[in-house]
Amino acid sequence: MTLSFVSIxxxxxxxxxxxxxxxxxSYLHRLNRASQHPADKETLPSIPSSSLPVLSNISNxxxxxxxxxxxxxxxxxYRQKMTAMEKQEIAHLLEKEALSRQLERQLDETRQxxxxxxxxxxxxxxxxxxxNEAINRxxxxxxxxxxxxxxxxxxxxxSMAVSLPVExxxxxxxxxMLPEVEKNNLVVEFSLGLAETKxxxxxxxxxxxxxxxxxxxxxxxxxxxxxxKQERFPLASSMGYRRRTAISAPIMIKDELIGVxxxxxxxxxxxxxxxxxxxxxTIASETAMAINNALLLERIQRGYFSMVQSLIVAVEAxxxxxxxxxxxxxxxxLLIGEQMGLDMDQLEIIQQAGVLHxxxxxxxELSILNKPTSLDSDEYxxxxxxxxxxxxxxxxxxxxxxxxxxxxxxxxxxxGLGYPNGFESEDxxxxxxxxxxxxxxxxxxxxxxxxxxxxxxxxLREIDRxxxxxFDPEVVEVLTRVIHALTSSxxxxxxx
Ligand SMILES: [Fe+2]
Numbered sequence: 054m055t056l057s058f059v060s061i062x063x064x065x066x067x068x069x070x071x072x073x074x075x076x077x078x079s080y081l082h083r084l085n086r087a088s089q090h091p092a093d094k095e096t097l098p099s100i101p102s103s104s105l106p107v108l109s110n111i112s113n114x115x116x117x118x119x120x121x122x123x124x125x126x127x128x129x130x131y132r133q134k135m136t137a138m139e140k141q142e143i144a145h146l147l148e149k150e151a152l153s154r155q156l157e158r159q160l161d162e163t164r165q166x167x168x169x170x171x172x173x174x175x176x177x178x179x180x181x182x183x184x185n186e187a188i189n190r191x192x193x194x195x196x197x198x199x200x201x202x203x204x205x206x207x208x209x210x211x212s213m214a215v216s217l218p219v220e221x222x223x224x225x226x227x228x229x230m231l232p233e234v235e236k237n238n239l240v241v242e243f244s245l246g247l248a249e250t251k252x253x254x255x256x257x258x259x260x261x262x263x264x265x266x267x268x269x270x271x272x273x274x275x276x277x278x279x280x281x282k283q284e285r286f287p288l289a290s291s292m293g294y295r296r297r298t299a300i301s302a303p304i305m306i307k308d309e310l311i312g313v314x315x316x317x318x319x320x321x322x323x324x325x326x327x328x329x330x331x332x333x334x335t336i337a338s339e340t341a342m343a344i345n346n347a348l349l350l351e352r353i354q355r356g357y358f359s360m361v362q363s364l365i366v367a368v369e370a371x372x373x374x375x376x377x378x379x380x381x382x383x384x385x386x387l388l389i390g391e392q393m394g395l396d397m398d399q400l401e402i403i404q405q406a407g408v409l410h411x412x413x414x415x416x417x418e419l420s421i422l423n424k425p426t427s428l429d430s431d432e433y434x435x436x437x438x439x440x441x442x443x444x445x446x447x448x449x450x451x452x453x454x455x456x457x458x459x460x461x462x463x464x465x466x467x468x469g470l471g472y473p474n475g476f477e478s479e480d481x482x483x484x485x486x487x488x489x490x491x492x493x494x495x496x497x498x499x500x501x502x503x504x505x506x507x508x509x510x511x512x513l514r515e516i517d518r519x520x521x522x523x524f525d526p527e528v529v530e531v532l533t534r535v536i537h538a539l540t541s542s543x544x545x546x547x548x549x
Pocket of ligand 1: 464
């Protein structure tokens with residue numbers, strides 16, 4: 054509205070100004086021609102003198118209006134410029150705002166991307182940790198498998214089957230139970246972290262009951278992740294400990310159950326996982342193979358041992374005076390060993406070495422073995438070869454080295470004057486020293502082709518006389534005690 058009004062005013066002023074100018078220029082033009090052509094002077098209208106100030110005033114006003122118009126145009130132009138600049142500024146601001154929003158969006162996207170990358174990093178770290186754990190477990194399993202494969206002793210295998218997974222899976226308690234078929238029981242054969250029973254007897258559970266019983270019946274491995282969240286098994290074990298978490302696996306040879314390995318609770322308080330159960334099942338499988346191999350080896354050894362026993366019978370058949378000798382030496386030696394507190398492994402060595410100690414006599418001529426008179430030096434030397442011959446007969450066989458050494462050393466003396474090697478006391482096995490004393494006692498109290506038997510007391514006196522030179526004094530002392538106990542308890546059958 055303001056613009057239209059101003060325009061109309063301007064238009065009117067322009068028309069007036071144009072009229073005034075036309076009139077002025079026309080008058081001036083005629084005035085000029087009159088000056089050049091005086092004849093025309095009368096044609097020039099005269100301007101009343103009263104009109105001159107008015108014209109001057111109009112002219113001034115026209116000038117002012119012109120200036121005002123110019124100023125108005127300048128202001129309008131300036132305003133338009135300002136408006137354009139404002140619009141430009143607003144557009145610029147809008148553009149900046151849009152850019153800012155875009156930047157914020159990009160910043161958000163960057164933050165989200167960073168979070169995602171951080172999450173991925175965490176995932177990668179977890180995956181790496183899992184992979185490392187898996188590699189460590191595989192490595193440990195490989196080592197366990199190798200160790201089990203190298204072991205041929207059943208008891209050692211039982212021990213390793215518990216101790217290795219207990220260490221690997223950081224368990225508080227581990228035990229191996231073997232089935233007692235006739236009693237329908239499972240008995241703890243080896244354990245770690247389990248308190249001994251007060252009576253010294255082994256822990257046992259009824260087959261089919263409890264954790265190990267379930268594993269034995271179902272022949273499947275089992276995971277109880279959290280005992281508090283299940284009702285199948287009681288929290289308290291029948292062996293007296295509180296269970297929080299457990300894994301258990303059967304040891305199977307073909308379809309036959311030969312044992313159950315169980316791990317109870319973890320030292321760090323966490324729960325066992327399904328991976329732990331799988332690992333234990335794999336170790337149980339490796340254990341089964343190792344036990345199977347040990348059983349096969351045991352069977353082979355038993356077969357060979359039977360064959361060797363047949364050789365002993367053949368030796369005793371050749372040498373009628375030594376009939377029953379090996380058996381008696383074995384019995385005396387076992388009694389001495391028990392009195393001296395030897396463990397089961399040492400007694401097992403004595404048992405086998407006692408039976409085998411004179412096997413080398415199989416190569417000694419019958420005429421020498423049964424010669425009724427004293428032996429000459431050549432004959433005696435042939436007799437002295439029998440410990441080494443016996444050692445060589447047994448050498449290729451996978452017997453305990455100690456059994457072979459006992460056979461080799463059973464005629465050695467602690468003063469170093471024995472044969473075949475002249476070993477001194479510290480080089481002679483205790484089991485061999487026991488066999489030596491028992492062997493001598495039986496030889497003295499048995500009839501020989503070249504002499505009558507000594508009485509028990511005479512033999513003990515002779516052995517006592519050689520205590521500290523031929524025989525170990527402690528062994529002599531125990532042998533004397535054992536023989537006196539036998540004679541006073543009526544165990545004379547052993548002495549005949
Ligand atoms: Fe002998």
